[in-house]
Amino acid sequence: MLGDWVSACAPGEFEKQAAMMLGINELLSFAPQLTVDVVGALVDHIPLIAIVVSEEQRRQAVTLLSDWGLPAQQIHFVSMPVRGMWVRDYGPTFVRWSDGSITILDAEYPPADRPNDDKVPSAVAMLLKVPVAQVPITLEGGNLLTNGQGLCVTTWAIVERNRRRGYDQHKVSRILSDYYGFYTGVYLAPLEDEKTGHADMFASFVAPDVIVVGKFDPAIDAANAKVLDRNAEVLSGTKTRRGPLKVVRIPMPSNKDGIWRSYTNVVFANGRLLVPSYPDQDPRVEEEAMDTYRQLLPSWKIIPIDCGALIRQRGALRCVTLNIPWLTERFAMPDHRYVPTVTAMSA
Numbered sequence: 001m002l003g004d005w006v007s008a009c010a011p012g013e014f015e016k017q018a019a020m021m022l023g024i025n026e027l028l029s030f031a032p033q034l035t036v037d038v039v040g041a042l043v044d045h046i047p048l049i050a051i052v053v054s055e056e057q058r059r060q061a062v063t064l065l066s067d068w069g070l071p072a073q074q075i076h077f078v079s080m081p082v083r084g085m086w087v088r089d090y091g092p093t094f095v096r097w098s099d100g101s102i103t104i105l106d107a108e109y110p111p112a113d114r115p116n117d118d119k120v121p122s123a124v125a126m127l128l129k130v131p132v133a134q135v136p137i138t139l140e141g142g143n144l145l146t147n148g149q150g151l152c153v154t155t156w157a158i159v160e161r162n163r164r165r166g167y168d169q170h171k172v173s174r175i176l177s178d179y180y181g182f183y184t185g186v187y188l189a190p191l192e193d194e195k196t197g198h199a200d201m202f203a204s205f206v207a208p209d210v211i212v213v214g215k216f217d218p219a220i221d222a223a224n225a226k227v228l229d230r231n232a233e234v235l236s237g238t239k240t241r242r243g244p245l246k247v248v249r250i251p252m253p254s255n256k257d258g259i260w261r262s263y264t265n266v267v268f269a270n271g272r273l274l275v276p277s278y279p280d281q282d283p284r285v286e287e288e289a290m291d292t293y294r295q296l297l298p299s300w301k302i303i304p305i306d307c308g309a310l311i312r313q314r315g316a317l318r319c320v321t322l323n324i325p326w327l328t329e330r331f332a333m334p335d336h337r338y339v340p341t342v343t344a345m346s347a
Contacts, residue, residue, distance in 0.1 A: 007097060007098055007181070008095045008096065008097045008098075008103065008181045009095060009096060009146075009148065009149065009150055009180075009181035009182075010093060010094065010095050010096075010144075010146040010148070010152075010180050010181060010182070011094065011095075011096050011146070011148045011325040011326075012146055012147055012148025012149075012205055012207075012208065013146075013205070013268040013323045014148070014205065014206055014207060014268045014297075015148055015325065015326070016270060016325075016326040017046060017268070017269060017270050017323050017324060017325060017326060018047070018324045018325060018326045018327060019046060019047040019048065019049055019076075019324040020042060020046050020047070020048055020049070020267070020269055020321055020322070020323060020324065021048075021049045021050075021051065021087050021091060021124075021321065021322040021324065022035075022038065022039070022048060022049070022050045022051065022087070022320065022321055023051050023082075023084065023085035023086060023087035023320045023321075024050040024051060024052055024057075024061055024085070025051055025052055025053050025057060025080075025082060025084075025085055026083075026084060026085030027085050027310075027320060028057065028060055028061060028064065030085070030309065030310060030313055031307075031309040031310040031313075032064055033306065033309070034305060034306065034307065034309060034310050035061070035064065035065075036064065036065065036068045036070065037305050037306065038267075038274065038305060038317070038320075038321070039065055039070055039075070040068070040070055041269075041272065041274055041303050041305065042269055042272070042274075043070060043071060043074055043075065044071070044074075045269060045270065045271075045272055046269050046270055047076065048074070048075045048076065049075075049076045049078055049324070050075050050076065050077050050078070051078055051079075051080050051082060051087060051120075052077055052078070052079055052080075053079065053080070053081055053082065054079060055079070058077045058079070061075075061077070078127060080116070080120060080123060081116050082114070082116050082117045082120060083113075083114045083116070083117060084111075084114055084117050085313075085315075085319075085320050086117075086142070086315055086319050086320065087120070087320060087321065087322045088141040088142050088200075088318055088319050088320065088321060088322055089109065089140040089141050089142050089319065090109040090114070090117040090118060090120050090121075090140075090141070091120050091121060091124065091141060091322040092104040092105060092106060092120070092121035092124050092125065092132075092322070093105040093107070093121075093139075093141060093144065093180065094323075094324065094325050095179075095180060095181055096325060096327075100327060101130075101327065102130050102325065102327050103130065103131045103132070103133055104121055104122075104124060104125040104128075104130055104131065104132045104133070105121065105132075105133055105135050105179055105180065106121035106122050106125070106132055106133065106134050106135060107121075107135040107137050107138065107139035108135075108137065108138045108139070109138075109139075109140065110138050110140070110161065128324075133179065135175065135179045136165075136175065137162060137165075137167075137172065137175045137176075137179075138158075138161050138162050138165070139158065140196070140198065141322070142196060142198035142199070142200045142201070142315075142318065142319055143155055143157060143158055143196075143197065143198040143199050143200070144180075144199070145199050145200060145203060145204065145205055145211075146180075146182070146205065147205045147207075147208045147209070147211075147240060147245075148205075148208055149208045149240060149241045149242075150181055150182055150183040150184065150241070151182065151183075151184050151186070151208075151238065151240055151245070152176055152180065152182035152184065152185045152186065153185075153186045153188065153199050153203060153205070153211065153235070154176075154185065154186070154187060154188070154199055155187065155188050155189065155190040155197055155198065155199050156187050156188070156189060156190065157190050157196075157197030157198070158172055158187075159172055159187070160197075169187065172185075173185050184238065184239065186234060186235060186238055188203070188231040188234060188235070189227050189230060189231060190227075191224050191227060191228075191260070192223050192224055192227060194224075194260045195260075195314055196314060196315075200262075200264060200265050200318050200319075201260060201262045201264065201265060202214040202228055202231070202252065202262060202264055203231070203235075203264055204264040204265075204266055204318075206248075206293070206296050206297060207296075208240055208241065208242050209240045209241075209242035209243060209244070209245055209246055210245070210246045210248060210296065211235060211245060211246070211247055211248070212247075212248045212249070212250045212264055212292065212293075212296070213228060213231060213232045213235065213247055213248070213249055213250070213264075214228050214249070214250055214251070214252040214262065214263070214264055215228055215229070215232075215249040215250065215251060215252060216228060216252045217251075217252075217254075220254050220255070220256060221252075221255055221256075224252075224255075228252070232247045232249060235247050248292065248296060250263055250264065250288075250289050250292045250293075251263065251285045251288050251289050253278055253281045253282075253285060253286070254281060254282070254285075259311055259312060260311070260314065261276070261278050261281065261307075261311050261316075262276060262311075262316055263275060263276060263286075263289040265315070265316035265317055265318040265319060266293075266317060266318060267317045267318055267321050267323075268323065269323075271299065271300050271301060272300065272301045272303060273293055273297060273300050273301070273302050273303065274303050274305050274317050275289065275290060275293060275302060275303065275304055275305065275317075276304075276305060276307040276311070276316040276317055277304035277305055277306050277307060277308075278306075278307065278308055278311070279306060279308060280308060286304075290302055290304060305317055
């Protein structure tokens with residue numbers, strides 16, 4: 001156990017970041033153009049650590065990026081024999097101590113057919129040479145939102161997925177407090193019929209006291225319009241260190257075709273915000289979403305990224321990226337050469 005929230009806390013993604021991890025391994029096949037777009041938006045702005053499964057895949061990535069005129073030599077490629085591109089879900093959670101140092105938290109990632117994915121947090125701790133703590137909870141990172149000051153937002157899916165451990169809401173909250181530094185946890189209803197059950201599919205903090213929450217047109221999805229309205233009510237006025245939490249509503253794209261698009265599954269990167277874009281959707285709805293972020297983050301550069309291909313795999317931008325928070329002392333960043341398979345993982 002790490003101690004209470006006064007000593008350590010999971011930082012917010014809108015805070016200063018040291019680097020960004022990308023799950024390039026599957027992205028190369030599922031969404032190569034998105035790979036190009038994300039790297040192009042970030043490579044000269046923040047250090048990128050890209051997960052690949054082999055030297056051959058690294059060469060494929062370098063060729064793709066170089067063909068688009070991008071400086072692939074600036075990317076830190078790391079080989080990990082993982083199956084999924086969802087590094088947000090299986091990757092580490094970082095907590096920052098009062099002295100600025102970082103500890104990595106390693107929770108259980110549930111898919112049994114992806115054993116190496118569950119080993120990534122400890123492997124990243126070894127790679128970056130930072131301490132790691134095992135957390136006795138089943139948790140996917142997509143279902144964990146933090147305001148950086150001890151407030152956590154998740155969905156009831158986290159309780160359901162830990163019932164096999166014999167946990168109830170109180171036990172889950174105790175672990176989130178003891179390890180992650182959350183003094184308040186808000187449990188929301190997940191979207192009906194959306195498979196992940198994750199909070200980042202409909203919500204995102206943009207400041208310690210501001211959260212955006214999706215809103216459905218009742219004519220498109222009446223049931224989930226009610227779900228999100230209730231979630232917004234639950235969040236509204238929640239205490240933060242800056243005062244009552246402000247809830248800003250943002251439109252949700254249509255899901256009539258069974259595809260669960262989201263404008264909240266975003267990537268924060270030191271003054272740049274990457275927002276999912278869907279060219280086949282109503283441009284008026286998308287412009288409203290982008291304008292919402294422009295108003296909330298006036299000094300940030302808002303960059304739309306076409307997620308039309310990726311979202312069909314049930315995830316968007318936040319799902320395939322992982323923020324590495326700023327540290328008082330620089331961590332041991334891997335060099336720009338290819339880093340072989342981390343020894344903590346089996347090939």
